[in-house]
Amino acid sequence: MGDIVRLTAVHKTYGRGNNRVRALDGVDIDFEAGTFTAIMGPSGSGKSTLLQCAAGLDRVDAGQVLLDGAPLHELSERSLTELRREHMGFIFQSFNLIPALTARQNVELPLRLAERPIDSVAIDRGLAEVGLAERGEHRPAELSGGQQQRVAIARALVTRPKVIFADEPTGALDSRTAREVLALLRGVVEEHGQTVIMVTHDPVAASYSQRVVFLADGKVTGELFEPTAETVALRMTALEPGGSGANPC
Numbered sequence: 001m002g003d004i005v006r007l008t009a010v011h012k013t014y015g016r017g018n019n020r021v022r023a024l025d026g027v028d029i030d031f032e033a034g035t036f037t038a039i040m041g042p043s044g045s046g047k048s049t050l051l052q053c054a055a056g057l058d059r060v061d062a063g064q065v066l067l068d069g070a071p072l073h074e075l076s077e078r079s080l081t082e083l084r085r086e087h088m089g090f091i092f093q094s095f096n097l098i099p100a101l102t103a104r105q106n107v108e109l110p111l112r113l114a115e116r117p118i119d120s121v122a123i124d125r126g127l128a129e130v131g132l133a134e135r136g137e138h139r140p141a142e143l144s145g146g147q148q149q150r151v152a153i154a155r156a157l158v159t160r161p162k163v164i165f166a167d168e169p170t171g172a173l174d175s176r177t178a179r180e181v182l183a184l185l186r187g188v189v190e191e192h193g194q195t196v197i198m199v200t201h202d203p204v205a206a207s208y209s210q211r212v213v214f215l216a217d218g219k220v221t222g223e224l225f226e227p228t229a230e231t232v233a234l235r236m237t238a239l240e241p242g243g244s245g246a247n248p249c
Helices: 046-056 077-087 103-113 120-129 143-155 175-192 229-239
Strands: 003-015 021-033 036-040 062-067 088-094 165-166 197-201 212-215 219-225
Touching: 003 046, 003 143, 003 197, 021 036, 021 046, 021 197, 036 046, 036 175, 046 062, 046 165, 046 197, 062 120, 077 088, 077 103, 103 143, 120 143, 143 175, 165 175, 212 229, 219 229
Parallel strands: 036 197, 036 212, 088 165, 165 197
Antiparallel strands: 003 021, 003 062, 212 219
């Protein structure tokens, strides 16, 4: 299907002088369309920065970031905003729902912001796909954490984006609810051909992906295909301080 996101020789540094931190150090990585990739690494490895740069939420200092051929590193802020609105979906740990809006209205919000027509049948279908067919008129405070994250997933999918970026999407959920949300994300890939790029610290969450990319000190150190929680945990142990070093790909 070809690459939908490509980062080439990407560098990103924060701070100055003695406080300077190199978050990404010459990262080269591709994400194929219609796949589910997890990004993992120790704290401070650069995984969240990688996600933010891949989505154009943060500017790279050097290198290239392409989304379906569009050079994010060269676009104006206005063009970036429009591209994200049309072609990207976002899921965060904190849900980021609007408290005063119902579940249905939260799902509709990206369409309204993009001034696109509201297809009520499509909204109903989207809520049903995440198991909330009967909860459309409930506000976030009337929903459990897992239900709120399902609303966030439906909202991320409503524009049929080219890529869904997920940053610790199960970090605030209990293990059972987390598994349900992760299964939904895997289904989005397998049934709809969407692309999901997810940052996580959890080997169990990563095991729902098709590929895990490992970072350490701002560099890609390896990857794992068709992962299990056990193989991911073993690789992560090697990356932690005091570990035996990163395993080869």
